[in-house]
Amino acid sequence: MKPDFIYLASQSPRRRQLLEQLGVRHELLLPESDEDAEALEAVKTGEAPAAYVQRVTQLKLDAALARLERRGLPAAPVLCSDTTVALGRTIYGKPADAADARRMLGKLAGTTHRVLTAVAVGTPRRRLHALSDSRVTFAPMSRQQIAAYAAGGEPTGKAGAYAVQGRAAAWISHISGSYSGIMGLPLYETAELLRAYGFKI
DSSP states (O other): OOOSOEEEOOOOHHHHHHHHHTTOOEEEOOOOTTOOGGGGGOOOTTOOHHHHHHHHHHHHHHHHHHHHHHHTOOOOOEEEEEEEEEETTEEEOOOSSHHHHHHHHHHHTTSEEEEEEEEEEEETTEEEEEEEEEEEEEOOOOHHHHHHHHHTTTTTTOGGGOOTTTGGGGGEEEEESOHHHHHTOOHHHHHHHHHHTTOOO
16 A cells, blocks of 8 residues: 655754655654764764765664654654765764854855765665755855854754755855755655655655
8 A cells, every 4th residue: 555645754944845846645754852862963974975864764764763663653654864064084963052153154155065964764674765966156254254154043954064055055156956855845856755665645
């Protein structure tokens, strides 16, 4: 029997918005209060960015499938995703605070960096996954511009301390790859995975 909805195991409103663009019915499957979701995103020493983002996505899927079973919810595929920003082999995750956001943006300004978003769809018996790899070029930014952007709060909870769909777009001179992937959920890859599960998109 083909599923008629999926579980989205993500607290990101951007991922929910992007999934709605595909017209796929979904329900949120969020962590419980005693789950340490942030611990899943710890970087291993020397880990390459692509390996990191794919490993974290699989860990998120493991946790979400276990959550689904614990709660005794109706069976349906679970979608998980993770995004990271990389400059060379250096991984830039979510900033700890405004000072950390300023540090990250200072490194990214005037450079071209990668945005990697991994997505996985799974059930207890089957898993499929994909990786979106995009390039983003930032124009140079003054310390004052970086400070003003960081102070506005937009970097909070964003890999690399910026939102491509927000005010940071004023400094993005070039993008190569998936805009939706840079936002946090690559729609082409996601649609391909969901079609494999029987969804009509």
